[in-house]
Amino acid sequence: MSNYRETTENRTIIRIDSDGRKEENDLIIREHALTITLSDGKFVKDRRYVTIFCSPSDIEQLGVGFLLSDDIISSIEDIYDMSISDDGSEIKFLLSSNANLAETLMSKRDITSGCSRNLNPYEFLQNLKIDKLSSNIKVKAETIIQLSNQFQSISSLYKSTGGTHASALCDPDGILIFKEDIGRHNAIDKIFGECLLKGIKVEDKMILTSGRISSEILLKVAKRYIPIIISRSAPTSMAIEFADQAGITIVGFARGRRMNVYSHEYRIE
Numbered sequence: 001m002s003n004y005r006e007t008t009e010n011r012t013i014i015r016i017d018s019d020g021r022k023e024e025n026d027l028i029i030r031e032h033a034l035t036i037t038l039s040d041g042k043f044v045k046d047r048r049y050v051t052i053f054c055s056p057s058d059i060e061q062l063g064v065g066f067l068l069s070d071d072i073i074s075s076i077e078d079i080y081d082m083s084i085s086d087d088g089s090e091i092k093f094l095l096s097s098n099a100n101l102a103e104t105l106m107s108k109r110d111i112t113s114g115c116s117r118n119l120n121p122y123e124f125l126q127n128l129k130i131d132k133l134s135s136n137i138k139v140k141a142e143t144i145i146q147l148s149n150q151f152q153s154i155s156s157l158y159k160s161t162g163g164t165h166a167s168a169l170c171d172p173d174g175i176l177i178f179k180e181d182i183g184r185h186n187a188i189d190k191i192f193g194e195c196l197l198k199g200i201k202v203e204d205k206m207i208l209t210s211g212r213i214s215s216e217i218l219l220k221v222a223k224r225y226i227p228i229i230i231s232r233s234a235p236t237s238m239a240i241e242f243a244d245q246a247g248i249t250i251v252g253f254a255r256g257r258r259m260n261v262y263s264h265e266y267r268i269e
Contacts, residue, residue, distance in 0.1 A: 005056050005088065006030065008161060029163030031182055032056035035090045036063055038072070041080070043102040046092070055157070055164065055181040056088055058190045062181075063091040065193030069185075069220050073099050076196050130219075133247035135227040137204060140269045141259065143172050144230060148254045150175055151208050152232075158210070167191055168208040169200075176205070184211035188220055202226055213239045213250055222246040228267055230254050235262055 013026045035051045038044060049072075054062060060082065067073045073095065081094040095101050147170050157164045157180045165184035169177040169191050177200075179190040188209065195202050206228040207221055213235035219242065221229050230251040235243075243250045243263040250262040261268050 005059075007055050007057050007157060027160050029157065029161040029182060030056060033089060034059060034062070036066065037090055037092045038095060038101060038105075039093070040095050040097060040099065040101040042097060044105065047105065049105075052183075052186065054183060054186045057181075058179060058194070059084060059088060059091060061179070061190045061193035061197065062186055063093065063193065064196055065189030065191065066186075067093065068192050068196055069189055069223065071223075072101065072104055076199070130222050130246060131225075132245065133222075133225055133227050135203065135225075135247070135267075137227050138267050138269050139172055139206065139228060144251060144254055144259060144268070145257055147175065147206075147208060148230065148232065148259075151178075151210075154178055155180065155210070166208075166210045169195065169202065170206045170208055171204070175208070176200070184209060185216065185220070188217065192220070192224060206230060209233075212236065213252065215239045215242055218242045218246070218248065218250070222248060227264075230259075 007030055008027050009030055010025050011028045013024055014021055015024045032054055033051055034054055036049045038047045038049045052062065052066065063082070073079060078096050078099040079093060080096055083092050151166065151168055155166045158166060164180040164182055165187050166178065166180045167184070167187035168175045177191050177194055179187045181187040181190060188207065203225045205226060207226055208230045209217065210232055212233040213229060213231050215236060215238040218229065218239040222242065228249045228251065232255055233252065235250050235252050240250060240262050247264060249264040249267040251268065252260045252262060
């Protein structure tokens, strides 16, 4: 592969249908392994933090967005330097002392599905220091229909490969940022990374996503204080519980001219 940023590749496949079987060329979405390595110039040096399996586009935005979602950084000032290896397999960050990298790495722990039993959404959000949104932003249902149609029309990688998720940052006038990736979490992190790099305010915007709205996706949105998330798919029960406590409006099954509103319905007119 001459360019690691190429998002697709051609493969010879055997297609089987009612007419029999035949050899054809097919366009395949590429899956790329990206390792994030962190240093703070003081206590932590070249610490391999995580390897993400992703689409090899918008790697800088993905790296920044992942660190933002994972609470390693909180502002662009936390990043002193960023570099990508020649083959795109590693992105290195030199972080400022304000990032409290060493302390964060020692205190972090994973919350898995096995920990969700008896989890109190209010206490969980409080522990993450996420305040309840008080945004009075309102959006017409017709606007959501138009945004969803626009969202579907520009999913180029999905149309050509059938192998990606997509996310978009929107306001009532249209889609501002659109990202695709093999992972729905990655697509959202790419958006937040680009917003941080470009200084784009998100608190008065909406997120559109092609995948289901899980508690993890909801928490990413809650941390950025975005009041509305919209999906063509379904939310999970815990995502709805978190949204109720965080003050976020969930719109699911936004297809054609219909949609379901699961929380804080007053924002949808």
